[in-house]
Amino acid sequence: MRHSLYLPLCTLLACAHTQPVAAPASSPAPAVQSAPADPESQLREALQRAGRAMEAGRFDAALSEMQRLWEGGRQTDEVAWFAAYASLGTGDDAAAFQWLERAVERGMGSPGDLLHDKSLEPLRRMPGYDALVARARENALKARAEGNVGAGLEQATPAEAGLSEPALAAFVKAAEESGSSALVVLRHGKLVGEWYFGGETQRIESMSATKGVVALAIGLLIDDGRIPSVDAPVSTFFPEWKDGLKGKVTLRHLLSHTSGLAANASAMDIYQSPDFVRYALESHVVDAPGSRFFYNNKATNLLAGVVERASGEKLDAYLMRRLFEPLGIRDVFWQKDPSGNPLGMSGLRLHPVDFAKVGQLMLxxxxxxxxxILSEAWIRECTAASSQPHNPAAGLLWWLVYEKSFRVLGQDMVDEARRNGMPEATLARLRDMVGQPIPSGDFMRRLSERLGGMKGVMALMEKSARVPLRTQVEGAPKAYSARGSYGQLLLVAPEQGLVVVRMAVPDGRVPEDVMEFSAFNELALSLVPPS
Known part of the structure; x- marks a missing residue:
């Protein structure tokens, strides 16, 4: 019997359990290569082919890709994990279990995935599954010790940290109910708690929260004198962009989603490309730079190319040397495209407590x-105020958290979706939302309810093309965050001395709109009682 897979297949690459490519803190940064090593390039291409095959329901083809890798000597936990999913898709539970055993034997340390992922439900009744979970837990604890995870953080009780214990209990409960894999709270630089909801710490894909870390790379390069200014033209690093509208695009435009670079609401077109940086370079600039805000994954992938041109190192190697190693963060993985470019739009996998250390550095x-490590001036540049006049919540790849924030579905967005073929009956469900400021924490839930889930929301975003939702705010910013799909969140609240990380692996436990954890900001900021 073929099974439904609950893990979104477009994120399967992001959720695989690859061994880290970054060197330990005591080792030199990886050498820069002009092109990826052939075996690694072949591996990435094979994994992407397998992912596309599974998206198309061709599980046999995906399994064949993994078997070829395995028989060719690529006997890693990642390959085995992919093969287990492909086997589930073909309905071969016994083979899927064997592949999971191989993944655990080779170090897969994600007991939470084994416990919660709905795709694995058919296997949980099989003899030996509990032992498999126990071995994965042992792997996770071993990896934490070897990876120096969370090193350098002192601990404090909630009372010592001045947090409201009832508010903290409510926050942890809400985090679990929203499908969280991890929650971490720091106050005044001390670790108040880590919660893993049946699992153990593991590297988790930060999705678009990666972008906030990419912004730090640009600041570090300015500090290093490798980039003259955030207002430097992109053509400084890519001379082929010196003419026309491309010649007017600056790094600030890339960082503020105002480059005018042609983009789609989803990243599926990007994943079809063998070279994400080249794909961005060859795309058209369709709006005058700075004239409008449109969330742009291509632009952040181009920043990965800028980092390499400016530093002589790949983005992941540069940040390992300049950011992660100084913070004592060793167990990091960064997803790459088939050409060996680290992604700028997503792809950073690290332990939640180590992600909190990045937030503490900002604090x-x-x-x-x-x-x-990083100049205070750059942190202010990214987070102190809106980076452009079109979206008051957007800093430089960081998001400002206001006292009150609202999202607005404009009539222009609905009209654009209608022109692009969205059914009138579907658009009619949105009539009472159009033009109404809705609290940001409630907006996506309400939109998802009317459109039958997040697939319907994504369809609206695609059909409305380049007409974005509008944001309205009241009051002053009181925190800032890096955030990504499925509710990957790093919140920094300077006035409260608070850093909070919430991360989640999409495993089918809760609907995707619930995974977004819309109450996160409110609950996190309620942890510190009013003075």
Whole structure:
């Protein structure tokens, strides 16, 4: 019997359990290569082919890809994990179980996935599954020790940290109910708690929260004198962009989603490309740079190319040397395209408590354990105020959190969706939402309810092309965050001395709109009682 797979297949690459490519802190940064090594390039291409095959329901083809890799010597936990999913798709539960065993034997340390992923339900009744979970837990604990995960953080009780214990209990409960895989809370630089909801710590794909870390790379390069200014033209690094509208695009435009670079609401077209940086370079600029805001994955992938041109190192290698190693973060993986470019739009996998250390660096204005890592000026540039006049919540790849924030579905967006063929009966369900400021925390839930789930929401975004939702705010920013799909969240609240990370692996436990954890900001900021 063929089974439904609940893990969104477009994120399967992101959720695989690849061994880290970054060197330990005591080792030199990886050498820069002009092109990826052939075996690694072949592996990435094979995994992408397998992912596309599974998206198309061709599980036999995906399994064949994984078997070829395995028989060719690529006997890793990642390949085995892919093969298990492909086997489930073909209905061969016994083979899927064997592939999971191989994944665990080779270090897969994700007991939470084994416990919660709905795709694996057919296997949980099989003899030996509980032992498999236990071995994965052992792997996770071993990886935490070897990876120095969370090192350098002192601990404090909620009372010592001045947090409301009832508010914290409510927050943890809500995090679990929203399908969270992890929740981490720091106050004044001390670790108040880590919660893993039946699992253990593991590297989790941060999705678009990766973009906030990419912004730090640009700031570090400015600090290093490798980039003259955030207002430097992209053509400084890619001379082929010196003419026309492309010649007017600056790094600030790329960082603020105002480059005018042609983009879609989803990233599926990007995943079809063998070279994400080249794909961005060859795309058209369709709006005057700075004239409008449109969330742009291509632009952030291009920033990965800028980092390489400016530093002589790949994005992941540069950040390992300049950011992660100084923070004591060793167990990091960064997804790459088939040509070996680290993604800018997503792809950073790290432990939630280590992600919190990045937030703590921001809170401490760029200083870690007495060492200046990043300039305070760059942190202010990214997070202190809106980066452009079109979206008041957008900093430079960081998002500002206001006292009150609203999303507005404009009539222009509905009209554009209608012109592009969205059924009138579907659009009629949105009539009472059009033009109404709806609290940001409730907006996506209400939109999802009317459109039958997140697939309907994505269809609206695609059909409305380049007409974005509008954002309205009240009051002043009181925090800032990096955020990504499925509710990957890193919140920094400077006035409260608070850093909170919530991460989640999409496993089918809860609907996708629930996974977004719309109450996160409100609950996190309620942890510190009013003075």
């Amino acid at each position: 401490q204005r760029g200083v870690w354990q007495g060492q200046r």
